[in-house]
Amino acid sequence: MIRFTDIYKAYDNGTKALKGISFQINDGEFVFLVGPSGSGKSTIIKLITAEVAPTDGRLMVNGYNLNTIRPRQVPYMRRTLGVIFQDFRLIEKKTVYDNLTFAMRAVGASPKEIRRRIQYVLELVGLEEKANRRPDELSGGEQQRVTIARALVNNPSMIIADEPTGNLDPQRSLEIMMLLEKINELGTTVLVVTHEKELVNRFSKRVIAIENGRIISDETGGYYDNETL
């Protein structure tokens, strides 16, 4: 569960990225966070992953109070999250299997756990046949599936996808979004940050719209309407 309560964020250069936003994402929800470039979407993700700290306001992520969290607790908070990036961020010299192993090893998983879990997530994302391929031997859609598998492999309670379809064609984008919907149906909370209107409107999900550091709409079963932004 994520709860933003009157959060402000100003960077050292004076930029006021967030100006008092409040929202809550409950366990099991599927939420789109939409808005134009520079609206504050990336800052929200950075706040959730504890890359930056709020200037003011109260922020809770999966039971951790990020206002008072100690640096040594941050890795354990991050283990409750799975992050998907627009540019995939896969390790090119490692195979698909090794990329996933790498993520599980980072949290100290045993070899037995690693084998069992990777088998499961590769089947879930439909890449069990490509476990021994390297990222440069895969298509963009397949690479994004690997990053989804990597985000899932440590069994997080929430997936955060930052523009997951930004580098994909419409068909692959739809497939990725359907995969995220399937993951959500299996019980994982999903937060998708995007500015792809058609894709958002195709799924009848909760849509939080943000502009200029403020929330301008928050509707369940909502639409991403460019004209209102």
Add this chain to the structure above:
Amino acid sequence: MRHFNNLGYYIREGFFSIFTHGLMSFAAVCMIICCLLIMGSFSLVAVNLDEMLGRYEAENEFLAYIDDSYDQDQARALEEQIRAVPNVADATFVTDAEAMAEYAAKQEETELFQSLPDGVLRDRYRIHVSDLSKLEETVAAVEAIPGVTKTSSAPEIAEGFTVIRNIASGVAMILVAILLLISLFIITNTIKIATFNRRDEIAIMKMCGATNAFVRWPFVFEGMILGLVGSLLSYFFQWGIYDLIKRAVDNSDTMQLITVLPFELLSMRVLGVFLITGFIIGVGGSLMAIRKFLQV
């Protein structure tokens, strides 16, 4: 427990990382070797000089000649005063007859001296000092005792040893400090390059929830391996160089005053110091290099 699970991973990653930027690793090992060889060489010179000085001190004596007008009882009575002089370790009274016998025994034609009457030589004290560097003051203090007419000593040899030892120790300390800093700098940069090459991996690891310790350990092992390899190679080079010098000194006719200790006597100490120094440089350099990259 988790760390033990990952020990193999840390060592493997650290080991392979050495070869992914082989040139820098090679430079780091060479620098460690240079540092340790210079440090080792100066330290071994200092140890040998110290040993020689100790031996010279143990052997060293000077003679204090007693006034001709003193009979033997009066001369013997001076022993207490001589022993009371600071830095006098021992004082042995030698009569004129004993002195002549000793002198004659050293000559090839002893019969020439047998007909000489007593009293040709003076009664004297053979005096040993504790600290050779204070020889001059001790001699002056003994000469100041009434009844002692003159002394014979060779303070310039003792001074020479002391000066060389002090210079060697001083230069070794300064050079070691400078070279340690340079080695630390090179190791730090080597690990920094390794860290920079893997910054994306580190960012992914951190985003997956890796602790700083998990990220840090492979780099620490890399630095440790470089440090220990450098120190082991230095040890063998040092051994070779030392033996070469020892053989040259032993075979030289002009350096008979100098004796060089066998390397076997010092080898364990040298190995220990090299390994500890290599370990500190390697691990310290890694920890300094990785610090910045952990702030994700």
